[in-house]
Amino acid sequence: MPLPAYLTVSAIMFTIGALGVLIRRNPLIIFMSIELMLNAVNLSFVAFSTFLDSADGQMFVFLVLTVAAAEVVVGLALIVSIFRTRRNIDVDDMNVLRG
Amino acid sequence: MTNFSLWVLLPPLLGFIILGVLGSLMPRGGILAIGWGACGLAFLFAIFDFFSVLNAPASSGHVSDLVIYNWMTAGSFKLDFGLLLDPLTATMLLVVTGVGLLIHIYSAGYMEDDPGFWRFFAFLNFFIFAMVMLVTADNFLFLLVGWGLVGLASFLLIGFWYERSTAVAAARKALVINVIGDFGLMLAIFLIFMHYGRLDYLGVFGNVGAVANGSGTATAIGLLLFVACAAKSAQLPLYMWLPDAMEGPTPVSALIHAATMVTAGVYLVARANPLFENAPVALGVVAGIGGATALFAATIAIFQLDIKRVLAYSTISQLGYMFMGEGAHNYTSGIFHLTTHAYFKALLFLGAGAVIHSLAGEQDMRKMGGLWSRLPITAWTFLIAALAISGIFPFAGFWSKDDILSSVLAYAMTSGNPWVYILWGVGLLTVLLTAFYMFRLFFGIFMGNYRGVAASATVHDEDDEEPASGGGHHGGAVSYYDIHEAPRVMTVPLLILGALSIIGGIFGSFAIFGATKWHPLENFLSTVTGFSAVHVPVATIGIDWTSTAISLVLALIGIFFAWRLYGRGFQYKENTSPLYQLVLHKYYVDEILTAVLIRPVLALSRGATRFLERDTLDGGARGVAFVFRGSSAGLRRLQTGYMRNYALAIMLGVVLIVLYYAVRG
Numbered sequence: 001m002p003l004p005a006y007l008t009v010s011a012i013m014f015t016i017g018a019l020g021v022l023i024r025r026n027p028l029i030i031f032m033s034i035e036l037m038l039n040a041v042n043l044s045f046v047a048f049s050t051f052l053d054s055a056d057g058q059m060f061v062f063l064v065l066t067v068a069a070a071e072v073v074v075g076l077a078l079i080v081s082i083f084r085t086r087r088n089i090d091v092d093d094m095n096v097l098r099g
Numbered sequence: 100m101t102n103f104s105l106w107v108l109l110p111p112l113l114g115f116i117i118l119g120v121l122g123s124l125m126p127r128g129g130i131l132a133i134g135w136g137a138c139g140l141a142f143l144f145a146i147f148d149f150f151s152v153l154n155a156p157a158s159s160g161h162v163s164d165l166v167i168y169n170w171m172t173a174g175s176f177k178l179d180f181g182l183l184l185d186p187l188t189a190t191m192l193l194v195v196t197g198v199g200l201l202i203h204i205y206s207a208g209y210m211e212d213d214p215g216f217w218r219f220f221a222f223l224n225f226f227i228f229a230m231v232m233l234v235t236a237d238n239f240l241f242l243l244v245g246w247g248l249v250g251l252a253s254f255l256l257i258g259f260w261y262e263r264s265t266a267v268a269a270a271r272k273a274l275v276i277n278v279i280g281d282f283g284l285m286l287a288i289f290l291i292f293m294h295y296g297r298l299d300y301l302g303v304f305g306n307v308g309a310v311a312n313g314s315g316t317a318t319a320i321g322l323l324l325f326v327a328c329a330a331k332s333a334q335l336p337l338y339m340w341l342p343d344a345m346e347g348p349t350p351v352s353a354l355i356h357a358a359t360m361v362t363a364g365v366y367l368v369a370r371a372n373p374l375f376e377n378a379p380v381a382l383g384v385v386a387g388i389g390g391a392t393a394l395f396a397a398t399i400a401i402f403q404l405d406i407k408r409v410l411a412y413s414t415i416s417q418l419g420y421m422f423m424g425e426g427a428h429n430y431t432s433g434i435f436h437l438t439t440h441a442y443f444k445a446l447l448f449l450g451a452g453a454v455i456h457s458l459a460g461e462q463d464m465r466k467m468g469g470l471w472s473r474l475p476i477t478a479w480t481f482l483i484a485a486l487a488i489s490g491i492f493p494f495a496g497f498w499s500k501d502d503i504l505s506s507v508l509a510y511a512m513t514s515g516n517p518w519v520y521i522l523w524g525v526g527l528l529t530v531l532l533t534a535f536y537m538f539r540l541f542f543g544i545f546m547g548n549y550r551g552v553a554a555s556a557t558v559h560d561e562d563d564e565e566p567a568s569g570g571g572h573h574g575g576a577v578s579y580y581d582i583h584e585a586p587r588v589m590t591v592p593l594l595i596l597g598a599l600s601i602i603g604g605i606f607g608s609f610a611i612f613g614a615t616k617w618h619p620l621e622n623f624l625s626t627v628t629g630f631s632a633v634h635v636p637v638a639t640i641g642i643d644w645t646s647t648a649i650s651l652v653l654a655l656i657g658i659f660f661a662w663r664l665y666g667r668g669f670q671y672k673e674n675t676s677p678l679y680q681l682v683l684h685k686y687y688v689d690e691i692l693t694a695v696l697i698r699p700v701l702a703l704s705r706g707a708t709r710f711l712e713r714d715t716l717d718g719g720a721r722g723v724a725f726v727f728r729g730s731s732a733g734l735r736r737l738q739t740g741y742m743r744n745y746a747l748a749i750m751l752g753v754v755l756i757v758l759y760y761a762v763r764g
Contacts, residue, residue, distance in 0.1 A: 092743075094740075095739065
């Protein structure tokens with residue numbers, strides 16, 4: 001398959017992820033959307049890596065996967081903690097920083 | 100010749116530091132040992148200094164300038180911290196430390212029960228240090244340092260009983276007026292530096308001709324110096340603080356506000372006599388103000404009822420005499436009168452203090468009388484002092500006052516200036532008034548019947564115990580038979596000062612008896628007062644006789660009138676004649692000043708508080724805050740607190756950046 005096909009899929013995935021982050025109110029879904037965006041980027045990295053015949057892109061993918069894993073750990077911990085204190089994890093209710 | 104001045108300067112300073120730091124922990128004896136010891140050591144070295152000057156070889160010129168260290172050097176300008184020892188300084192040191200020592204001793208009795216005992220002695224030592232600094236400085240800058248420090252000491256001691264609002268107000272008044280004087284001295288120093296390029300006495304006086312005689316600059320220097328002198332020595336129009344200064348403890352009135360500090364102005368005129376000789380107009384002002392003050396204060400003193408106030412106005416009047424003598428080119432006479440005045444005025448104040456002490460704080464003459472038999476030592480010494488200040492032969496005041504009067508007359512005859520004749524007349528009139536009010540005071544306190552509250556009615560029915568007569572700061576009536584002579588620690592200084600008031604005049608002029616060469620003080624001071632070559636008129640014997648005879652007769656007339664009116668005791672009659680009321684209220688000077696000067700200044704300050712402080716400064720700060728609050732009120736709406744809004748903003752930002760690069764290519 002040619003490169004543009006991979007990139008198109010990647011772009012569609014990224015857009016879906018971004019819209020998910022902006023629209024959904026459940027933090028778990030937002031996390032999943034973020035993961036989707038990260039994996040869209042990963043897909044384009046791998047595609048470019050094959051296209052350019054270079055291993056650099058794949059190395060970045062490993063890096064992104066690691067960071068994503070760490071980020072999910074922290075994020076889930078935060079969500080649990082918030083749930084324990086507020087009994088509610090709707091992101092629109094978390095607006096104490098409103099000016 | 101050896102200069103011991105450093106050893107005069109250091110003990111009082113050390114005494115002040117030790118008492119100031121540890122005084123509150125020390126026993127009474129320790130405080131006295133340090134307070135008396137410091138002043139005693141200073142006096143001892145002042146005596147050494149005096150003999151050192153007296154026996155100095157003629158080649159030294161009787162002047163020794165001991166440089167302690169170089170304070171600053173800037174180009175050709177050099178300023179040292181140095182101690183000048185010359186006849187004038189030696190004389191002043193003897194007066195300051197000698198009278199100071201007697202008053203230190205007296206204070207031990209007077210301040211016996213005061214909780215601030217240690218503080219009092221710390222301040223007294225500080226004053227001695229400051230005054231020694233003033234008279235030993237060898238340049239104008241350190242003179243200013245001493246000048247300011249004695250003002251501070253005066254402030255601290257007037258406000259010694261700081262629980263009393265009147266004492267605090269008096270202290271503040273004294274400080275403010277003294278600062279006017281300090282300001283004058285500072286301006287004079289600036290002018291001297293500008294035109295002479297140096298500040299050390301010897302350098303400036305040796306080169307006094309650098310400013311033309313009688314020029315505007317010379318006059319300005321002289322007048323500015325005299326502003327300082329007038330403020331410190333309570334001359335018109337800056338005298339108002341001195342009567343109020345009587346709020347302090349009586350020994351303070353005796354030491355600072357009669358004997359020594361207020362004479363600093365007289366000292367400065369004598370010290371800077373080359374500058375005054377260089378400015379005849381300024382010297383004329385000195386003489387004129389001196390004469391006016393002498394008469395003005397004497398008229399006020401006649402009707403005062405508070406015994407310390409009578410003495411305060413008398414001090415102002417006598418200081419006027421000193422300036423009169425100095426204004427007539429006879430600087431020795433000013434210093435001479437300063438010395439004798441220190442004896443008898445200190446004696447008068449200490450005597451008044453003994454009276455006040457024995458009456459448990461009563462200062463009103465209407466409640467005294469008949470104390471002659473109760474307080475014999477005080478009464479006798481007070482009589483001696485009253486005779487001395489009235490200028491009765493052969494007491495100390497006779498010699499010094501007539502030295503001044505005859506030199507004024509001699510000056511009038513040499514210059515032929517009618518104003519100087521008027522000055523002489525004013526001096527003679529003041530002699531009459533002085534004798535009158537002093538003996539009014541004397542008869543009022545010691546003669547007639549006791550007019551205290553518990554006067555003749557009670558026949559000693561209460562217990563024999565002495566009432567709690569403390570440091571004279573709590574008033575109250577004492578029954579006649581409970582009045583006792585002060586303890587010996589207070590009467591001994593009275594006796595010493597009494598002896599000095601009798602014999603203190605022999606250092607002056609015996610010229611009236613034909614011994615024309617008998618001028619020990621004048622010869623002694625000649626290296627200082629003879630600095631400039633200006634002709635000083637010397638009174639001839641004829642003039643001496645004329646002036647002396649007239650003033651003596653006038654003094655006797657004054658005493659006679661006082662005896663006629665008050666000899667059988669002081670009777671106070673309410674008198675409503677406007678002239679009497681005018682003088683009784685001190686010509687309403689304080690009231691006029693309040694209306695003319697103080698009220699407007701306060702109104703201006705209040706206006707400044709309202710418009711400058713509140714509306715301008717605070718308003719400005721509030722305005723800045725208002726602008727920021729207004730602008731942030733709009734901006735805060737951006738902070739919705741919704742996470743999605745922030746995420747959208749980030750994303751839009753990224754899109755915009757990408758678009759920018761995409762378009763730019």
